[in-house]
Amino acid sequence: MRLFTEIIPPAYFLPGFCLTVAVLVLLSCVQNAIHNLPYYRIPAVGMSRWSLFDRQANVRFMASARALIREGFEQGHTMFQAMFPHGPMLVLHPKYVDEVRRHPSLSLEEAVKESLPVGDYPGFEAFRGTENHHILLDVINQKITRNLKQYTISLARETELTLDEHFGQPQEWKSYCFASEVPYIVARLSTLVFLGEQVCRDTEWLDISVNYTLDIFGAITALRRWPPILRPVVHWFLEPAQKLRKRVQVARRIVQREMRRRQHEHKPRQPDALDWLHEVAGGRHLDVTTAQIGLTLVTIHTTSNLLTNVIYDLAANPQYLPPLREEIQSVLETDGTFHKTSLTKMKLLDSVVKESQRLNPPGLTSLHRYAMEEITLSDATVIPKGASLVVSAHTMQDESIYLNAHTYDGYRFYRKRQEPGHENKHQLVMTSAEHYGFGHGVRACPGRFFATNEIKILLAHIILKYDIRFPDGQSRPVNWEIGQDLVCDQTVQVLFRAR
Numbered sequence: 295m296r297l298f299t300e301i302i303p304p305a306y307f308l309p310g311f312c313l314t315v316a317v318l319v320l321l322s323c324v325q326n327a328i329h330n331l332p333y334y335r336i337p338a339v340g341m342s343r344w345s346l347f348d349r350q351a352n353v354r355f356m357a358s359a360r361a362l363i364r365e366g367f368e369q370g371h372t373m374f375q376a377m378f379p380h381g382p383m384l385v386l387h388p389k390y391v392d393e394v395r396r397h398p399s400l401s402l403e404e405a406v407k408e409s410l411p412v413g414d415y416p417g418f419e420a421f422r423g424t425e426n427h428h429i430l431l432d433v434i435n436q437k438i439t440r441n442l443k444q445y446t447i448s449l450a451r452e453t454e455l456t457l458d459e460h461f462g463q464p465q466e467w468k469s470y471c472f473a474s475e476v477p478y479i480v481a482r483l484s485t486l487v488f489l490g491e492q493v494c495r496d497t498e499w500l501d502i503s504v505n506y507t508l509d510i511f512g513a514i515t516a517l518r519r520w521p522p523i524l525r526p527v528v529h530w531f532l533e534p535a536q537k538l539r540k541r542v543q544v545a546r547r548i549v550q551r552e553m554r555r556r557q558h559e560h561k562p563r564q565p566d567a568l569d570w571l572h573e574v575a576g577g578r579h580l581d582v583t584t585a586q587i588g589l590t591l592v593t594i595h596t597t598s599n600l601l602t603n604v605i606y607d608l609a610a611n612p613q614y615l616p617p618l619r620e621e622i623q624s625v626l627e628t629d630g631t632f633h634k635t636s637l638t639k640m641k642l643l644d645s646v647v648k649e650s651q652r653l654n655p656p657g658l659t660s661l662h663r664y665a666m667e668e669i670t671l672s673d674a675t676v677i678p679k680g681a682s683l684v685v686s687a688h689t690m691q692d693e694s695i696y697l698n699a700h701t702y703d704g705y706r707f708y709r710k711r712q713e714p715g716h717e718n719k720h721q722l723v724m725t726s727a728e729h730y731g732f733g734h735g736v737r738a739c740p741g742r743f744f745a746t747n748e749i750k751i752l753l754a755h756i757i758l759k760y761d762i763r764f765p766d767g768q769s770r771p772v773n774w775e776i777g778q779d780l781v782c783d784q785t786v787q788v789l790f791r792a793r
């Protein structure tokens with residue numbers, strides 16, 4: 295310390311400190327600006343070539359992504375750049391979807407890492423592409439998907455209980471905000487398979503399952519407002535990040551309590567993701583709580599969003615309810631109860647969901663990737679090394695592929711499946727270059743088999759138990775468009791009446 299004061303006299307401490315902070319912040323701003331510089335020679339829409347002076351580009355994209363993406367293609371480009379929330383992103387025409395899905399140098403993990411300012415900050419663990427993620431993928435692919443058969447009956451039982459709690463048996467039309475009820479229903483059913491029967495009824499866990507995802511996106515938005523260099527300090531003080539850390543603490547307590555409980559339980563029970571995580575990890579380092587939160591992050595709101603869209607489409611098109619009931623009842627009469635194979639036989643139900651997803655995919659774009667090296671596509675289009683890209687999803691409403699592409703047709707995929715040779719191609723779980731609501735290719739959503747099962751079980755119960763409609767004067771609400779994300783209207787009321 296004495297040596298220090300000999301070199302720098304005390305009078306210079308404060309100005310010196312302030313100067314150092316100012317230089318660091320300036321450097322960070324320059325680093326940020328360089329990161330936000332547009333890609334050289336690639337056409338830009340909604341942003342100037344000099345993004346340093348175009349502070350509105352991001353605001354413009356968040357408010358009107360659909361119009362900007364349309365503008366890019368109408369100008370005749372097959373690849374252009376737009377200012378996404380984390381910086382410039384290349385938007386590719388759907389004709390490249392097969393090349394993108396196959397290319398070994400286009401990475402999903404790197405794309406996620408590059409776009410999210412989550413560092414090593416506590417609370418954000420679920421987004422970190424660590425060993426946990428690979429264990430999680432193996433658990434989903436090798437365990438959850440393969441054990442759907444065992445879980446179908448218990449999921450159907452839990453569905454009855456939870457629907458009764460949420461909607462009861464109203465004898466007159468009763469109004470519900472379906473979009474805010476459904477995440478808790480989905481959380482309860484998903485947790486049955488992820489953490490077992492005890493935890494799936496624990497309201498504290500359900501609260502985490504539903505709200506961790508909302509909080510993490512809130513915290514990311516708050517972090518993005520700060521220069522990168524300050525984020526490692528600032529995150530400790532940001533309220534959404536504090537909330538996130540508390541949620542992880544509570545989650546850890548609940549998961550550990552469940553693990554302890556199991557050590558003393560001697561009754562046989564169905565294995566679930568908590569068992570499978572340990573089994574699949576096989577000695578590799580594993581943070582079980584982070585893995586469980588990771589599961590909820592990818593499951594609850596994606597599934598709830600699709601379910602809500604289906605309910606909105608059915609409430610707006612009630613003519614589908616009688617044939618759906620007929621299909622579900624006839625399958626149940628033959629099978630006696632809900633088996634995995636019973637759900638496969640419900641082809642109209644499958645078609646109705648796939649059609650809702652076609653018109654209301656999770657986003658205007660899909661297949662978010664990062665170029666690990668410079669890539670030349672088959673038509674000589676060059677993707678620079680280090681670029682982030684997405685593929686536009688507008689092909690799902692393309693008139694040249696889908697007749698009356700903008701009109702809801704619940705029978706669309708049912709009819710396609712009647713064509714010889716197409717019996718399976720148009721199932722909800724199948725992805726294609728024409729329908730990539732679950733992504734496409736090797737990185738397509740591994741949870742789609744589980745999500746489809748859960749969605750069909752829930753819908754079959756709702757359709758058999760209730761009449762549904764919109765209040766008079768309410769039509770099918772349009773989605774909220776937040777940048778490239780499509781979120782179903784979270785406020786609309788749906789009327790339910792017990793049958």
Ligand code: HEM
Pocket residue numbers: 402430431434438589592593596597598600656660661662731732733734735736737738739740741742744745
């Ligand atoms: C309707 C519900 C769901 C939708 C619409 C959906 C959609 C998607 C999409 C679009 C992707 C990106 C694919 C790509 O970039 O090619 C994805 C990835 C992923 N999904 Fe889903 N998902 C759903 C449910 C689930 C569920 C229930 C799980 C877990 C059980 C899950 C686990 C994952 C995982 C782990 C990834 C990353 C895959 C990887 O790293 O290779 N998803 N999902």
